[in-house]
Amino acid sequence: MDNRQRGITIRGNSAQIAFTYQGVRCRETLPMPPTKAAQKELQLKRQAILYEIKSGTFDYLKHFPHSKKAQEFRKTRPDHYTIGEGLKAWFQRNQGRFQQSTLRDYNSAIYHHLIPTFGALAIAELTAMTIKQWLSELPISNKRKNNVLTPLRQMYEEMYLDEMIDKNPLDRIKNLSVKTREPEPFTAAxxxxxxxxxAGQERNLIQFAFWSGLRTSELIALRWEDVDLENNRIFVRHAKVRGHLKGTKTNAGTREVMLQPQAKQALLNQQTHNGKSNDIIFHDSRTGEPWKNDQAIRKVIWTPALKKAGLKYRNPYQTRHTFASTLLSRGENPLWVAQQMGHKDWGQIRKVYGRWIPQN
Structure with a gap:
């Protein structure tokens, strides 16, 4: 056989086959004894490869199981590429887009739920029924189930948009309903x-929480540079989640909040403890350091105060509900209250706090 035959190059005891697959020029080297029979077999192999590529049945790994290029093309084969491999690659490729707290949540979902359950399945093998059955048996809340599915949803959506799969089984899986807890705001008394x-910093923190409507994660990230006492306002720009500073939860969360008199007084009192212009405002008085998370506040300040006051336990988020219900009850515009709370519109205000909105 002519060493220059189209698509085949013979080099001693090996030969290189060249072909184009999915628009990519591929070259694979195979061992080949210097016999006419081996050369004829090589020619037939290339013809078979070209036919399979044309008919859409070409399996790169079957022909070249040790090829690096075959491993790359395997990612385009949803019948071969596994969900576990896809999730790991998706997470690695996209982690630069996510906040640290989101990375932790996705990492937990992928490695503690999704890969152990679906990791060995090929991308094309997953069905909506399989997912529904798994969700029905998963012993976690509906909210957590929805969050666990998020990386899987995003991976399949990416593959669908890249035309690696013809249909997305997650399109048939609706998020499970999540019950919204009824607000239990505190009375003025x-x-x-x-x-x-x-007393001291602890009182300042809780007083400010009641009269600013900030989430706890926003409270512990607030800096003096975010405060404009002269114009009675603060700027909510950051949140602290699991010890890491990040942007607010949504674009609407980045907002300007007008200071109610009680909130302003709490800040003025706090200046005597910690008034450095570039520092976090609220500190743990036991350590002199900024609060690390909301759990510490709940344990050290909130729960003991409720017990001493003889009140039924309600979580610290009720300070936010108290702020909203107080403003609405005195007739403030729901749209303005929504802005103060960091909601993008007043729909959530109407849904959650409707009974505190005066009926004209």
């Missing part, structure tokens, strides 16, 4: 009872 059980 209850707020006073709680504050009377606190």
């Amino acid at each position: 209850e707020v006073e009872k709680i504050l009377n059980e606190l």
Whole structure:
């Protein structure tokens, strides 16, 4: 056989086959004894490869199981590429887009739920029924189930848009309904009872929480540079989640909040403890360091204060509910309250706090 035959190059005891697959020029080297029979077999192999490529049945790994290029092309074969491999690659490729807290959540979802359950399945093998059955048996809340599915949803959506798969089984899986807890705001008398059980920085923090409507993660990230006392306002730009500073939860979360008199007084009192212009405002008085997370506040300040005040336990988020219900009850515009709370519109205000909106 002519060493220059189209698509085949013979070099001693090996030969290189060249072909184009999915628009990519491929060259694979195979061992070949210097016999006419071997050369004829090589020619037939290339013809078979070209036919399979044309008919859409070409399996790169079957022909060249040790090829690096075959491993790359395997990613385009949803019948071969596994969900575990796809999730790991998706996570690695996209992790630069996510906040640290989101990375932790996705990492947990992928390695503790999704890969152990679906990792060995080929991308094309996953069905909506398989997912539904798994969700029905998973012993976690609906909210957590929805969050666990998020990386899987995003990976399949990316593959669908890249035309690696013809259909996305996650399109048939709706997020499970999540019950919204009914707000249990504190009365003015209850707020006073709680504050009377606190002093110093602890009182300043909780008083500010009641009268600013900030989430705890936003409270512990607030800096003095975010405060404009002269114009009675603060700027909410950051949140602290699991010890890491990040941007607010949504674009609407980055906002300007007008200071109610009680909130302003809490800040003025806090200046005597910690008034450095570039520092975090609220510190743990036991350590002199900024609060690391909301759990510490709940354990050290909140729960003991409620017990001493003789009040039924309600979580710290109720300070935010108290702020909203108080403003609405005194007739403030729901649209303005929504902006103060960091909601993109007043739909959530109407849904959650409708009974505190005066009916004209």
